[in-house]
Amino acid sequence: MIGITIRQMLYFDALAQTLHFGRAARRSGVSQPALSSQIAEMEERLNCRLFERGGKTVRMTDEAHALQPRIERILADIRDVEATARRGRPAMEGRFRLGIIPTVAPYLLPHVLPELKKQYPALQLELREAVTASLxxxxASGRLDAFIAALPLDHPGLVAQELFPDRFFLAVPSGDPAFASPPVPPESPALERLMLLEEGHCLREQALAVCGNVRPVAMASYGATSLTTLLQMVAHGLGVTLVPEMAASAAGVMPDLRIVPFQEPMPQRLICMAWRRNRARQDECVELARIIRGLDAAVLRV
Amino acid sequence: MIGITIRQMLYFDALAQTLHFGRAARRSGVSQPALSSQIAEMEERLNCRLFERGGKTVRMTDEAHALQPRIERILADIRDVEATARRGRPAMEGRFRLGIIPTVAPYLLPHVLPELKKQYPALQLELREAVTASLxxxxASGRLDAFIAALPLDHPGLVAQELFPDRFFLAVPSGDPAFASPPVPPESPALERLMLLEEGHCLREQALAVCGNVRPVAMASYGATSLTTLLQMVAHGLGVTLVPEMAASAAGVMPDLRIVPFQEPMPQRLICMAWRRNRARQDECVELARIIRGLDAAVLRV
DNA sequence: TACCAATCATAGGAAAATCCTATCGAAAGA
DNA sequence: TCTTTCGATAGGATTTTCCTATGATTGGTA
Structure with missing residues (x-):
């Protein structure tokens, strides 16, 4: 497809500048015959005489004169490409697309973002909030660099790193007598009034797993798509709901709302960060996970 | 100096388009391991992961995405350079710088130029009129592609091709009784009044060679630098001069001027075309010479 | 679960490209 | 004519590139 080589272009350039095979060869770090034969090969491949060899002088042909600036430019372009690539983005710089599930994002991000901004100001974090399946x-298909969700994740090709456990609490109306004396046993009949997020949120499945024996109120009819909305519904006495620990600390300040613990062992979920197993720069993901794990545990607890 | 190769860029391009080592290799006409190892080598040299290899899918890294258009452009540029050079200017096209001595130019060019224009309209002939030494x-130093002059030329590095002989005639005042009965013998005492062009013109030396025993009038004092001027001086009765055959046909129509032949063997000079022995496209010079030689001999004769 | 198909990496030896040293031949100057 | 300079050529060594065969991993399927 392409006949000439970079080597030939380099030798051509050296010869065009020196007009002397010996000096061009020395400048190129090869022997004179090596350069001679590469130039000859180049002329052969281009089917075009490039240099006139005289007894004492070497002269460029018109064709060579026309080619020289273009070849110089090509060489410069190649060097640029190499320099750009080789410089190697120094980890934690440039764009990083991170997905987070909705039941974690609003509670974790306020703590993570300032820390990231401080440690890696050059990192341009693009965030996307979506349910686990979507993340x-x-x-997996490369539209995100990594995501934060709850275990388990079962997808081949992804690798997950555990970040921290997130315990579940119960959010109940302030004066509800059914929860007068916490902790609450998972089999409490009062959990019949459990409300859940719409399908797709993993928190829904986790809540069902915790309170295995209840027939929860279908939330679709209420249109509750966010945990905040759900908590406001609880505050209005429409029912109760499961809240993760992170959210609970925020929910604790809502009026007419009470956060009560479950009996030991307290149910919990494991929050993790995951990315493609074959991802080029795993180090960035690992570093990001390290930072999140390193956040003062207090900020994530009730 | 430059680490990556054109081959690697080609393979990179194929792989970037197919995202499949096997197909990229087939498209590139090599085996899959060959392509794999060249890509690996390229990543090594750039110190930068370019592709993520997954079980079933290959994905480009951000770096590769950034590099791809630049590499494509470089490849296109190289192909352009090759196409340009390889197309090979089809001989007798483009600029051709031709020098001619002043005692030939005005008589030969009117015949040569129309013919050239007809046969090779794409040829851009640049003409320079100067004395032989200058040509x-x-x-020799590349400022001209070829020139037309009279033999002999003794310069190493030049090759000359004979074009045609140019016989010498004598231009005399119309009524001059000394030349009443031509042909004129070279040793005629009337040649004492021979006038010559200024130093540098080969015609001067040639005339002296023909009339070896005369002490010619120095022309410098008259300031005659062109044959036409010289002929007008002859017409005014200031002396006689040697005219080459080509010029004679033009001079024949001047009033008060007579063109008389020398005795056999008629003296002559050989007009030739010459160029650098190492010149790249000798074929153009040879072709040009062929055309001039092919001109109807009649146009060059008395 | 265990096999199967697809895919990229690795190994080892062959082929091709490139290079080096030594030498030749032509050209230009002494 | 002799010498010096310089590019071309020759022959063999070295490096690069390639191919075939095989291994390892992944993702789907019986």
Whole structure:
């Protein structure tokens, strides 16, 4: 497809500048015959005489004169490409697309973002909030660099690193007598009034797993798509709901709302960060996970 | 100096388009391991992961995405350079710098130029009129592509091809009784009044060679620098001069001027075309010479 | 679960490209 | 004519590139 080589262009350039095979060869760090034969080969491949060899002088042909600036430019372009690539983005710089599930994002991000901004100001974090299935899909197909969700994640090709456990609490109306004396046993009949997020949120499945024996109120009819909305519904006495620990600390300040613990062992979920197993720069993901794990545990607890 | 190769860029391009090592290799006409190892080598040299290899899918890294258009452009540029050079200017096209001595130019060019224009309309002939020494110098150093002059030329590095002989005649005042009965013998005492062009013109030396025993009138004092001027001086009865055959046909129509032949064997000079022995496209010079030689001999004769 | 198909990496030896040293031949100057 | 300079050529060594065969991993399927 392409006949000439970079080497030939380099030798051509050296010869065009020196007009002397010996000096061009020395400048190129090869022997004179090596340079001679490469130039000859180049002329052969281009089917075009480039240099006139005289007894004492070497002269460029018109064709060579026309080619020289273009070849110089090509060489410069190649050097540029190499320099750009080789410089190697120094980890934690440039764009990083991170997905987070909705039941974690609003509670974790306020703590993570300032810390990231401080440690890695050059990192341009692009955030996407979506349910786990969507995040898994986007990450596997390269539309995201990594995501934060709750274990378990079962997708081949992804690798997950545990970040921290997130215990579940119960959010109940302030004066509800059914929860007068916490902790609450998971099999409490009062959990019949459990309200859940719409399908797709992993918190829904986790809540069902915790309170295995209840027939929860279908939330679709209420249109509750966010945990905040759900908590406001609880505050209005429409029912109760499960809140993760992170959210609970925020929910604790809402009026007419009470956060009560479950009996030991307290149910919990494991929050993790995940990315493609074959991802080029795993170090960035690992570093990001390290930072999140390193956040003062207090900020994530009730 | 430059680490990556054109081959690597080609393979990179193929892989970037197919995202499949096997197909990229097939498209590139090599085996899959060959392509794999060249890509690996390229990543090594750039110190930068370019592709993520997954079980079933290959994905480009951000770096590779950034590099791809630049590499494509470089490859296109190289192909352009090759196409340009390889197309090979089809001989007798483009600029051709031709020098001619002043005692030939005005008589030969009117015949040559129309013919050239007809046969090779794409040829851009640049003409320079100068004395032989100057033409030799300019041609040897590449400022001219070829020149037309009279033999002998003694300069190493030049090659000359004979074009045609140019016989010498004598231009005399119309009524001059000394030349009443031509042909004129070279040793005629009437040649004492021979006038010559200024130093540098080969015709001067040639005339002296023909009339070896005369002490010619120094022309410098008259300031005659062109044959036409010289002929007008002859017409005014200031002396006689040697005219080459080509000029004679033009001079024949001047009033008060007579063109008379020399005795056999008629003296002559050989007009030739010359160029650098190492010149790249000798074929153009040879072709040009062929055309001039092919001109109807009649146009060059008395 | 265990096999199967697809895919990229690795190994080892062959082929090709490139280079080096030594030498030749032409050209230009002494 | 002799010498010096310089590019071309020759022959063999070295490096690069390639191919075939095989291994390892992944993702789907019986």
């Amino acid at each position: 898994v899909d986007d990450t | 030799v110098d300019d041609t």
